[in-house]
Amino acid sequence: MDPIDYLKRTRSLVEMEMKHIKDFKVFDLNFVPEIPINRPEMDKIAKAVLKYEKSRIPTHIFAFGSRGCGKTVTMKYLQRLFDTSSMEAKLLYVNVREHNTSFKMFAQLLGASPRGVSLSELFARFKGHFSAPTVLILDEIDFISEKDKDKEILYLLSRCSENYMLILLANNPKFVSDIDTRTRSSLNPAPLHFKNYDAIQMLKILQQRAEKGLSKFSHSLLNEISALAVKHTNSDVRVALKTLYYMATEKGNDLQECFQNAQRDLTADLICDLNYNNLLVLKAALKTPNGLVKEIYEKYTRLCSLKNERPFSYPYFYNNLSYLQSLGLILLASTKVGRTYTNRISLLFQPELLQTAFESKFES
Ligand SMILES: Nc1ncnc2c1ncn2[C@@H]1O[C@H](COP(=O)(O)OP(=O)(O)O)[C@@H](O)[C@H]1O
Ligand SMILES: [Mg+2]
16 A cells, blocks of 8 residues: 555544544643542641641651552642642652652752762752742652662751651552651651542542543443442552543443553553562562462562572561552452461462563563
8 A cells, every 4th residue: 555545544543543532631641630639638738738838847748548549649739739829838849750869859859960969969959949838749759769778858858957848659658667767757757648539539530531531421431430440450540541541542442451451551560660579579479379478478588599689578578568559569368277367469460561571671
């Protein structure tokens, strides 16, 4: 076929497939709606910031909740709201996954290059640049690099006399217990749990996006997607939104298939972001069909010695499982074996994704 003809025909096919999409940006997972669906945690954070604005006495917050439960969107919305209403408090936002050391975070906030400058110099510049009331939001703080063992940004900001307020967001509820005691005692953040959405809240979020983004949709489809996401994913809104997008664009329109594709696409990215030790934990879990935690640990330590890797200690390994659970990769459940209770892990991802992650990260 003539290449020009080929392109023209393919373009009209693509246009056909996408004819129900009115606004693509609402399907971008980083999209912040004009007004997000309300949730009580948003109100708690707004109040804490306003109290700080008035008193200049910061109460640091540690907000945690599973993946796709609305932590980022809540903070970005509040940041925009404070900005546009010319409030005195200034909210600064950094994504720690993208800027994963104290050094890189300060450099990002200052729009500076981190090369050739010491951390204390960068911090001095930060203090010169931002005065209270300033709230620093560190999103995905559990992705801070292992190289930044002391998590110095937390120490510096919680100890300095400028009275900045910190809001830390994480999937992993155990993140705070991993901070060294010196920093933890000065930071002393108030924990705030972002609860998983129920099917009704999930439906409202989907409806808001569908109304803005689609020229045609059915309410029963939105209901079905919400139910699937609540039941099979730890209420991950991102999977629900991606499923809706696939349903609205792909031929075939098989809901189960679109849902599984959405889940797979999002999980693949997540697994690729894990460090080597976590990949070995998942590999050990995959090779332990009964899912018993103790047996998985034994297999994991054997894998580590094969790969000359220092294994996590058992308590650390155990703590880390709740991190993998908060990412929606595993499910931990207590189960009775003989007369005692023990923990069992179920895997929530397709095994071939793990293999792909090993190949793309370490064996290429
Ligand atoms: N309350 C809400 N109102 C509207 N959209 C929401 C709401 N909560 C979550 N979302 C959407 O769901 C997706 C996942 O939310 P996100 O904030 O990225 O989750 P998290 O940071 O907890 O992983 C985003 O696309 C976000 O816009
Ligand atoms: Mg987030």
